[in-house]
Amino acid sequence: MFKLMRHHMALASMLLPGTVLACFCPPEELGEFLHLEPATIRHPASITLPANARGVLFLFERYPEFVVGDDEGYFIVHPPVPLSAKRFRIRERDTGRSLSPQLVRLQVEKQMGTQWEGFFLGSPEMRQCSKPANTSKAMCRTLESLKTGGAGREQDEYSDRVKRFASQHGLLDISEEVNAAAGLYRVEAREGFKPDRVYEIEYREGKRRLKAELRMGIRSMDIDGDAAFTVRTDGSARREKLLVANAGTCGKPATMAVQPLRLTLPTAYEPYRPQLLYFMQHKLQQADRRQFTPVGRYTPFHYLPTVCTTIPHGGSFHGNGRELALGDCQAPAPRQVKAYAGMLEVEDRLHETAPLTITFPAEKPGQCPNMLDEVYPIYFVPSKAG
Numbered sequence: 001m002f003k004l005m006r007h008h009m010a011l012a013s014m015l016l017p018g019t020v021l022a023c024f025c026p027p028e029e030l031g032e033f034l035h036l037e038p039a040t041i042r043h044p045a046s047i048t049l050p051a052n053a054r055g056v057l058f059l060f061e062r063y064p065e066f067v068v069g070d071d072e073g074y075f076i077v078h079p080p081v082p083l084s085a086k087r088f089r090i091r092e093r094d095t096g097r098s099l100s101p102q103l104v105r106l107q108v109e110k111q112m113g114t115q116w117e118g119f120f121l122g123s124p125e126m127r128q129c130s131k132p133a134n135t136s137k138a139m140c141r142t143l144e145s146l147k148t149g150g151a152g153r154e155q156d157e158y159s160d161r162v163k164r165f166a167s168q169h170g171l172l173d174i175s176e177e178v179n180a181a182a183g184l185y186r187v188e189a190r191e192g193f194k195p196d197r198v199y200e201i202e203y204r205e206g207k208r209r210l211k212a213e214l215r216m217g218i219r220s221m222d223i224d225g226d227a228a229f230t231v232r233t234d235g236s237a238r239r240e241k242l243l244v245a246n247a248g249t250c251g252k253p254a255t256m257a258v259q260p261l262r263l264t265l266p267t268a269y270e271p272y273r274p275q276l277l278y279f280m281q282h283k284l285q286q287a288d289r290r291q292f293t294p295v296g297r298y299t300p301f302h303y304l305p306t307v308c309t310t311i312p313h314g315g316s317f318h319g320n321g322r323e324l325a326l327g328d329c330q331a332p333a334p335r336q337v338k339a340y341a342g343m344l345e346v347e348d349r350l351h352e353t354a355p356l357t358i359t360f361p362a363e364k365p366g367q368c369p370n371m372l373d374e375v376y377p378i379y380f381v382p383s384k385a386g
Contacts, residue, residue: 023250251306257332263321277314288333
């Protein structure tokens with residue numbers, strides 16, 4: 001849900017006092033194959049997988065049409081539309097045989113405790129409010145008041161206005177349906193993929209076409225359910241001035257406490273590191289001025305130099321299992337860090353690492369600015385993440 005969260009973060013930045021919005025992120029196409037090698041003149045983008053791979057991964061970030069949302073992360077939406085296998089075509093190259101696509105929704109968000117909550121189903125009557133001619137209707141005026149917070153109310157008092165409205169009007173909570181529809185899918189063939197064969201897979205949506213070439217290997221990947229993935233420090237903690245995502249200006253230099261991290265893999269996974277998905281989380285042990293995540297609860301984090309930085313799904317800015325833990329320069333919070341990782345072209349679930357405790361050395365004289373840099377490091381955290 002990376003792109004959706006970036007969109008809402010940009011909207012939220014406009015609510016910050018004194019913020020001048022100076023960062024516009026170009027829109028991105030929704031829907032993509034993952035882990036493909038770039039296309040060449042002779043071949044489309046491709047991926048080579050072990051003989052026991054069950055399919056290729058497709059990220060479908062098509063979320064429901066929004067009616068209205070509030071500051072606490074509650075939304076009224078129209079019904080979600082899941083990805084359909086009818087949008088895919090699979091052809092075995094050597095024989096020209098067509099295969100029957102089937103989709104498996106890999107709900108890794110539920111495993112990690114990061115699934116979205118707070119989605120309520122809007123009524124059919126609400127659809128008419130998108131037309132300017134209907135703005136005077138009672139329902140449309142009510143929805144407009146939810147956007148603005150209601151006249152004469154304190155903002156904090158009415159920050160969960162959509163949740164209250166949904167409860168008062170008996171709107172159905174469809175968070176499960178939203179989570180089930182949008183996210184990571186595996187595109188499989190009902191007949192199965194055979195070793196040492198090449199398959200052409202195509203995604204169609206209107207005039208849009210995405211092509212992937214699946215090359216099946218002759219050797220299977222040795223999967224060990226007890227394989228130990230680990231998160232380790234990758235060098236010592238330090239103070240560093242680096243570019244950090246900023247809600248008002250896209251990115252801004254700031255002096256931070258920094259701890260480089262690296263994910264280490266079991267031997268069997270090393271040849272497939274480019275196909276590995278990994279998601280890191282941290283749990284702060286005390287408040288940190290650079291973090292807006294709750295203390296004592298695991299939440300996802302990424303280092304981003306700018307708001308518009310694009311990170312591959314299940315990857316990081318630095319790639320190859322590397323990540324940066326950031327903290328306030330003067331008083332960085334100690335924390336625990338863990339990761340979820342796996343190769344979901346082959347397996348159904350991610351492996352969870354043991355927590356790693358991170359502490360930062362005390363600041364040395366002159367290391368940190370006397371005044372706090374006006375920077376907002378952006379950590380994309382789903383609403384009410386576990």
